Amino acid sequence: MAERISEAELAVMEALWASPVPLTAQEVHDRIGDARDWSDRTVKTMLGRLLAKGVLAHEEDGRRYLYRPAVKRDAYVAGESRRLVDRLFGGRAAPLVAHLAEGEGLSPQDIAELEALLKELKA
Amino acid sequence: MAERISEAELAVMEALWASPVPLTAQEVHDRIGDARDWSDRTVKTMLGRLLAKGVLAHEEDGRRYLYRPAVKRDAYVAGESRRLVDRLFGGRAAPLVAHLAEGEGLSPQDIAELEALLKELKA
DNA sequence: TCATTACGATCACAACTGTAATCGAAGAGG
DNA sequence: CCTCTTCGATTACAGTTGTGATCGTAATGA
Structure with a gap:
């Protein structure tokens, strides 16, 4: 567990954390649209990697997937904060x-x- | 400026930040010894990359180099802290x-x- | 039924990282 | 002088990241 989420991947996670319901790749792409100028392929890649890392879950919806976070934002944020404090401020x-x-x-x-x-x- | 310092590179920077005088590659290796089990080659690589990034400076001492930080720890730490706060807490x-x-x-x-x-x- | 579309899966590719090994030149020891 | 050691410089190589493109298949519309 506790796979690291990269900076770009974080944008995808934020979109999913912000949604109360699971989203399709398309929807994720739309919601990121403003912040990052990504092609839909790029978003798919991110989703695939995040799935592989186990921080996303997906359920099938016909031929598509619906993606949903598998880790809570709070847990992620707390972990990252702790890492920083440990690395740079002796904890x-x-x-x-x-x-x-x-x-x-x-x-x-x-x-x-x-x-x-x-x-x-x-x- | 403001080149990013990777996690491994940070160990080298810490060694140099902790020393009041410039150090040789050997000395850096010695001081890191406890924390990381690195070969001296690895330390040289880090020093080279940090030089290329412009966050280290070196002066010649005969055939060797003496390395010294080119950015203050305070500046680095402040930057990283700000990055985290911006990324995860809306600043x-x-x-x-x-x-x-x-x-x-x-x-x-x-x-x-x-x-x-x-x-x-x-x- | 047949071409087009929409998906996920797989592949691509350069930059950055972690972790070294090798090369060529300069000193040190014999 | 010749060899061994010591440096920095260059090269290696796999894994991650950022950014996508291609492939095969299933659905869709004509």
């Missing part, structure tokens, strides 16, 4: 936030949300 | 921290540090 989150802050990366809204979050964590 | 940091918190990823120390950090940011 500790505070320095990450500090870095984001330095680079103008934190909006006042972010700061407010973080405060609320911390309050909750301490409770 | 906002708060959800990242929330995810880390969910996965038991935040120690009490982390939380304390974050609080201190936020206090400073508001000042």
Whole structure:
């Protein structure tokens, strides 16, 4: 498990995560349309690879497939976040936030949300 | 600029970032020794690629090279952090921290540090 | 029924990665 | 001087990624 999802593949996963129902390859292609200028073949390739990696599932719908995520977005995102924190910050989150802050990366809204979050964590 | 550094290459960069003086390929190999079981050839390859990417600089020391980072660790780390936050959290940091918190990823120390950090940011 | 279309499956191909081995020149040792 | 070692440079080679094209087959429309 825990096969890595590449950057391009992520676009496909996002389309599927965003849909409450399984999608055909066509539909995935349509929904990605804006973000990436991909041919439908490229999307098919991505779908095939993601299936092979086991992060997608498919059910047959006549002669087509309907694709659906086999891993939750939350799990993926949590894993990636942890990887980054482990690789670059010795596993500790505070320095990450500090870095984001330095680079103008934190909006006042972010700061407010973080405060609320911390309050909750301490409770 | 801003060439991407691969995971394996990062080990080499860390060795150089950790040294106050430029290092020979041999020395880099020695310092990595623990973490990765690499042949000296492999380390040379990494050094060559990092040079080509422009993230390392070298000066000649007789017949050898002394290698030294050409980008600051801080800059690299900030860039990678931003990439992650952009890709997975729509550019906002708060959800990242929330995810880390969910996965038991935040120690009490982390939380304390974050609080201190936020206090400073508001000042 | 026959050509066209719509699918999934398979193949293509260059760039990047991980992990080295080989080559040619410069020093070091005898 | 000649050989052995040491460097950097070049080459290797399989796996992944980004981007598609081709193939075979099943459905569809004329």
